Amino acid sequence: MAVDLxxxxxxxxxxxxxxxxSGCAGAGRELAQFMDVSKIGAxxxxxxxxxxxSGRPTPRMAETPSGMLNSIGLxxxxxxxxxxxxxxxxxxxxxxxxxxxxxxxxxxxxxxAARLSDAxxxxxxxxxxxxxxxxxxxxxxxxxxxxxxxxIEAVRSRTRYDIPVFAxxxxxxxxxxxxxxxxxxxxxxxxxxxxxxxGMVIDTDTMRPRLAGVTGGLSGPAIRPIAVRCIWQVREALxxxxxxGMGGVGTGRDALELILAGxxxxxxxxxIFHDPSACARILTELEDExxxxxxxxxxxxxxxxxxxxxxxxxxxxxxxxxxxx
Amino acid sequence: MTHSEIDAQAGAVxxxxxxxxxxxxxxxxxxxxxxxxxxxxxxxxQFITLAVGGPDSSMxxxxxxxxxxxxxxxxxTVEIVFxxxxxxxxxxxxxxxxxxxxxxxPLGKAFxxxxxxxxxxxxxGGYGSAPLFSLAAKLKERRCEVDxxxxxxxxxxxxxxxxxxxxxRSATITTEDGSLGARGMVTDxxxxxxxxxxxxxxxxCGPMPMLRQITMLARRYDIPVQAxxxxAMACxxxxxxxxxxxxxxxxxITRMVRSCMDGPVxxxxxxxxxxxxxxxxxxxGAPGWEPRSRRAAQFHNGQGRGSDGSGGPIxxxxxxxxxxxxxxxxxxxxxxxxxxxGHGNHGQPERGDGAAGRHSGRHSHGS
Numbered sequence: 001m002a003v004d005l006x007x008x009x010x011x012x013x014x015x016x017x018x019x020x021x022s023g024c025a026g027a028g029r030e031l032a033q034f035m036d037v038s039k040i041g042a043x044x045x046x047x048x049x050x051x052x053x054s055g056r057p058t059p060r061m062a063e064t065p066s067g068m069l070n071s072i073g074l075x076x077x078x079x080x081x082x083x084x085x086x087x088x089x090x091x092x093x094x095x096x097x098x099x100x101x102x103x104x105x106x107x108x109x110x111x112x113a114a115r116l117s118d119a120x121x122x123x124x125x126x127x128x129x130x131x132x133x134x135x136x137x138x139x140x141x142x143x144x145x146x147x148x149x150x151x152i153e154a155v156r157s158r159t160r161y162d163i164p165v166f167a168x169x170x171x172x173x174x175x176x177x178x179x180x181x182x183x184x185x186x187x188x189x190x191x192x193x194x195x196x197x198x199g200m201v202i203d204t205d206t207m208r209p210r211l212a213g214v215t216g217g218l219s220g221p222a223i224r225p226i227a228v229r230c231i232w233q234v235r236e237a238l239x240x241x242x243x244x245g246m247g248g249v250g251t252g253r254d255a256l257e258l259i260l261a262g263x264x265x266x267x268x269x270x271x272i273f274h275d276p277s278a279c280a281r282i283l284t285e286l287e288d289e290x291x292x293x294x295x296x297x298x299x300x301x302x303x304x305x306x307x308x309x310x311x312x313x314x315x316x317x318x319x320x321x322x323x324x325x
Numbered sequence: 326m327t328h329s330e331i332d333a334q335a336g337a338v339x340x341x342x343x344x345x346x347x348x349x350x351x352x353x354x355x356x357x358x359x360x361x362x363x364x365x366x367x368x369x370x371q372f373i374t375l376a377v378g379g380p381d382s383s384m385x386x387x388x389x390x391x392x393x394x395x396x397x398x399x400x401x402t403v404e405i406v407f408x409x410x411x412x413x414x415x416x417x418x419x420x421x422x423x424x425x426x427x428x429x430x431p432l433g434k435a436f437x438x439x440x441x442x443x444x445x446x447x448x449x450g451g452y453g454s455a456p457l458f459s460l461a462a463k464l465k466e467r468r469c470e471v472d473x474x475x476x477x478x479x480x481x482x483x484x485x486x487x488x489x490x491x492x493x494r495s496a497t498i499t500t501e502d503g504s505l506g507a508r509g510m511v512t513d514x515x516x517x518x519x520x521x522x523x524x525x526x527x528x529x530c531g532p533m534p535m536l537r538q539i540t541m542l543a544r545r546y547d548i549p550v551q552a553x554x555x556x557a558m559a560c561x562x563x564x565x566x567x568x569x570x571x572x573x574x575x576x577x578i579t580r581m582v583r584s585c586m587d588g589p590v591x592x593x594x595x596x597x598x599x600x601x602x603x604x605x606x607x608x609x610g611a612p613g614w615e616p617r618s619r620r621a622a623q624f625h626n627g628q629g630r631g632s633d634g635s636g637g638p639i640x641x642x643x644x645x646x647x648x649x650x651x652x653x654x655x656x657x658x659x660x661x662x663x664x665x666x667g668h669g670n671h672g673q674p675e676r677g678d679g680a681a682g683r684h685s686g687r688h689s690h691g692s
Contacts, residue, residue: 026563030562033336034429054609055604056604061559065383066385067385068559070565072565078610221385274385274387
């Protein structure tokens with residue numbers, strides 16, 4: 001039985017919900033030798049900035065139990081090189097391009113959105129608001145509802161009407177729901193969650209921080225329960241808003257967990273570092289997981305855990321839900 | 326990233342490789358994997374990555390190992406050499422015949438080969454010598470003369486001394502404790518070996534400080550160096566941006582390039598060894614790069630161009646062209662570097678074997 005895996009990214013339909021996570025797949029090109037980049041739902045690019053950027057000094061990475069810290073500093077060639085080289089390549093391979101953008105000011109985000117809107121073929125924009133706001137003492141946009149909303153409003157107003165804008169939320173906040181609501185009110189068509197959590201490792205041999213940048217973003221299975229919680233809370237508060245879930249997804253089962261919490265798309269990140277074809281594998285595994293549960297439509301299980309929760313206070317067997325519909 | 330760089334990687338595959346043998350070789354382990362698709366695509370200098378710890382592993386990063394040798398038996402085998410540094414390499418050392426591993430490769434740029442039959446000196450520090458023997462075979466096919474210079478902290482950590490003696494025109498061994506060959510470091514013997522062998526080109530693989538010193542010494546003789554770096558990697562396939570180091574391009578501009586994609590083999594003079602671990606102020610995309618950099622680049626070209634030591638017998642050098650002096654920039658870039666004293670450019674070739682050294686990274690991730 002073929003499962004109907006189609007899902008909606010705002011007003012755009014995707015053949016399936018599995019994507020790469022921003023920063024873990026470059027612009028897709030490096031993965032092409034290991035899998036067909038057009039087979040998965042979309043390639044979410046590494047965050048693009050206006051200008052070229054060299055990033056942070058090395059070491060930039062530290063492995064932690066079931067996780068890793070990274071402190072890359074958004075190294076990248078800038079929007080001109082992206083539009084000239086990376087986007088055309090993605091389109092030539094038949095891949096759907098979700099372009100992640102990052103900036104230091106609201107105006108930079110807006111300019112990036114305008115540049116991407118002028119280029120043909122952008123499927124969606126994911127706004128990486130976990131960047132320091134250089135106009136506000138370096139406070140991260142995503143940590144404040146007002147600055148998050150300011151970025152999203154500017155991006156939405158400069159983005160072509162038919163390109164959905166997703167705000168990527170940081171879990172390093174007191175109340176993720178208030179940030180989510182601010183972004184949606186500012187015009188976000190959907191939400192991506194979660195970004196990495198800020199962490200740190202000290203090397204006890206050198207007795208110094210392991211990363212040159214001192215702190216880094218924690219990713220991997222270690223953060224999956226946090227992703228599930230954040231998606232759950234936001235879905236509960238904003239049931240109609242599409243969510244791209246990410247955070248420690250390594251198998252189809254993991255993807256299903258995020259989907260049950262409310263994600264209608266799932267990005268795969270850190271897993272790619274030890275399994276370059278992970279997205280293709282997880283897509284197959286997800287289909288198998290759904291088949292094993294007698295589910296023939298992905299859409300039927302998006303956020304299903306909430307419904308079961310509301311009905312009985314504990315989770316129903318999904319097959320009961322399917323029969324009912 | 327150019328198209329040619331992608332083409333260089335076009336041959337990499339991800340396969341399930343069956344362990345044929347794991348055996349001790351002095352202080353190291355040698356693992357042979359049945360992986361015909363990788364063996365068929367291999368060129369000396371390239372590497373593979375392995376996923377470690379099994380399906381529910383808490384170790385998420387792949388481990389990168391330079392390929393020591395490939396053989397035609399069992400359809401095609403790949404051999405790697407590694408030291409146990411941490412949990413990942415410990416897990417690998419505990420694998421047994423018929424275990425199956427997730428293997429990706431061959432990755433990275435191979436050693437460029439000379440067009441003409443020339444005198445080649447192959448320098449290896451610790452198990453950094455592992456990729457040099459398949460290179461030596463290729464060089465001999467081209468009727469090159471091959472001299473070896475291998476060193477380590479102690480005799481049991483000199484990898485391949487016997488093979489070097491058997492296959493090289495000459496083989497010079499150094500150990501810091503004097504337990505094998507001459508007491509000292511490979512860089513102590515470099516002058517003499519270059520003189521004796523009338524070296525035309527040097528191939529080197531080992532810890533960063535060793536590569537840096539070899540490049541400095543070779544510059545005196547105007548001998549090109551092809552250096553395979555050991556930089557910490559998380560993915561090995563070019564997506565994580567972890568393994569970057571400052572490299573001067575043919576246009577004279579320094580870029581933070583990925584050692585997995587643009588390397589691991591670099592033209593020695595193109596690497597700003599003194600600035601490894603930093604973002605040099607004049608690097609492409611460094612903070613404030615755009616307005617000032619053009620002037621800075623011109624300043625550099627005018628000043629540091631003294632020895633344009635390109636050319637040489639190496640064909641198809643990766644980063645050809647101007648050898649802009651790395652040391653010219655390093656003094657000014659020093660501000661970045663101060664905060665990072667731990668990583669020590671103290672010229673100890675065998676330092677990569679130490680568990681804490683980040684230079685052990687490419688082989689172990691210091692795990």
